[in-house]
Amino acid sequence: MLSRADLVTNARQSILKGSKSFAAASHLFDRETRERVWLLYAWCRRCDDIIDAQDHGGALGPQDGAAERLLLVREKTTLAFTGRETGDPAFDALGLVARETGLTLDMAGAVIDGFALDATQWQPHSEADLMRYCWHVAGAVGVMMAVVMGVSPDDADTLDRACDLGLAFQLANIARDVEEDDAADRCYIPMDWLADEGIPPGEQMKPHYRPALTRIVARMCDAAHIHECSARIGAARLQPRQRWAVLSAAGIYGEIAREVARRGDHAWDHRTVVSNGRKLGFIGKAAWAALRPVPRSCIAAASARKYSRIDLIALSRR
Structure with missing residues (x-):
């Protein structure tokens, strides 16, 4: 097995x-x-x-054999938690960080369940389905990240807030990537939302449906903002440097959702990104925010959260 230093170097490159x-x-x-x-x-x-x-995101490769690839992920992840070499530095990295922090196989399994949905070309029918998907692919990652930062697995509310940050990130990603997902024959917009706006399945990118799609995505960006605000409440409980890092990430990713909403019908003319200069600006703002109480406006917005981590875990078991 690679040394810790080599695993860290590989992870940094990733x-x-x-x-x-x-x-x-x-x-x-x-x-x-x-x-x-x-x-x-x-x-x-x-x-x-x-x-x-695929390779670090980017274009999707051939999608045949998805079930076999999912099985490979499950097997290597399980092996990583035994402390044995997996033959893949990324899975060895998981085994290492799990031993150092107390991450569990159940935590990792919740994330893999999200990959399983993607492997079946799944699409959400309802808002609850959408949030369940976001829980698996991002909220559960937020929980793991919180444990890596030293949050106790028994601190349920702080883990809820960490989950919310993952949900905010994923909702921003979905809003930004509607066109890219459509090109890959994927859609993460709930079918109920499409039906409410009169958009037939698979036709969300047709030009004459653009105003309706813009309304749907604005709704998604609003949900991202609510969960970002909830996450900021949890960030206030972290150590100072951790708080600064989390607030920086929240600001940068939150800006993706805000920019998509601002662009309206033109949101998909080109991919929404946050420039390096603007990232530095959000990092600076986060340093100041880390020293101050959570704004009342943020607390008020967070109260509109409809799904807690516990709710989403329950949905995933149905």
């Missing part, structure tokens, strides 16, 4: 290639937390790439 926003925010952590965040990210990224047959 996050630099796979997510510049997360990479930027991760440098605000103390060294130990930063390295553990990289190690966990490497596993998440590798699982996603195996399931979608």
